[in-house]
Amino acid sequence: MKRGATEDVIFDIDIEPMFATIALYDCRDRKKISENFHCDLNSEALKQNLRTHTPSVAPSSQARSAVFCITYPSPDIFLVVKIEKVLQQGEISDCAEPYMVLKDSDGGKSKEKIEKLKSQAENFCQRLGRYRMPFAWIPISLQSCINVMTLEKESPESENGNGKMTNVDRRSSLGPSRRGSSIDEGSTSPFKPTTITQITFFKQEGDKLSDEDLFKYLTDYKRSLQKRAKCIPALCWYTVKLDSFNGAILL
DSSP: OEEEEEEEEEESSOOSOEEEEEEEEETTTTEEOSOOEEEEOOOHHHHGGGTTTOSSOOGGGGOOEEEOEESSOOTTEEEEEEEEEEOOSSOHHHHHHHHHHOOTTOOTHHHHHHHHHHHHHHHHHHHHTTOEEEEEEEEEEHHHHHHHHHHHHHOSOOOOTTOOOOHHHHHOTTOOEEEOOGGGTTOOOSSOOEEEEEEEEEEOOSSOOOHHHHHHHHHHIIIIIHHHSOEEEEEEEEEEEEOEETTEEEO
C-alpha cells in the first residue's frame, strides 16, 4: 500500500492563503482515477485572514496525509497537485508575476511592494474569501516515486545521524529526499518513507485546467512541457510510503 503526506508548500513570497488539491490521473487511459484530496497548509496568521468566512474549521479539513488505491502502477500515472488562491481582480498572469520576481528576503523597493501585496491580499480575503481561483499546478510521476524508494531500499548507504544524503538522494531526478514520517507508524513494508522535494510549480494558463488539457500536458510532460511552461519558484515537500495490501498499491 502506498501512502502520501504533504509536508509543506512554500513560495518565495508568503502573502496570502493557498489551497492544495491532490488527485491521481492516468494519462494513457485519459482518466482521473481518484477523488480529490484537499489540503490546507496555511500558517495560523494567514488563516486569520479568512476567519470572517470560516468562523469554525472542521478537524478533517486539516489533514495532511491521504491514501489512494492503485491496482496497477504504471509510468502513465501521475499525482497532480493543483494550487488555488483567494479570488482577486486581474488575470492569473498578473497574480502570478509577483511570485516569479519577488522574494521575502528582498529589501528596498521590493520589500515595499511585498507589504503592499500583503495589504491587497488581506482586502481580497475579507471581501472574496469564500471564492477561489486557479494559480499553479505540478505533475509528479508515480513511477519516479516508486523508483526512488526502490533505489533507497537497495542502496547500501543510508542517512546518518548528521542528516547527510545517501547516493540515492543525489541520483534522484526529483530532488533531495529525507527519511522519516508519521505515516510509517505501524507499517511492515520493506520500503521506508521518503520525502521528495519539488522546486517549481507550473503557472496556471487560462481560467480553468480541464481534464482534457491536463491529459495533453501529462502526455507531453517528459518531452517538452517543462521547457515551454512558465514556472513559479516554490518548495513542495511530500512524503511517500509503499505498503503491500491484497495485491494493491495505495498512495
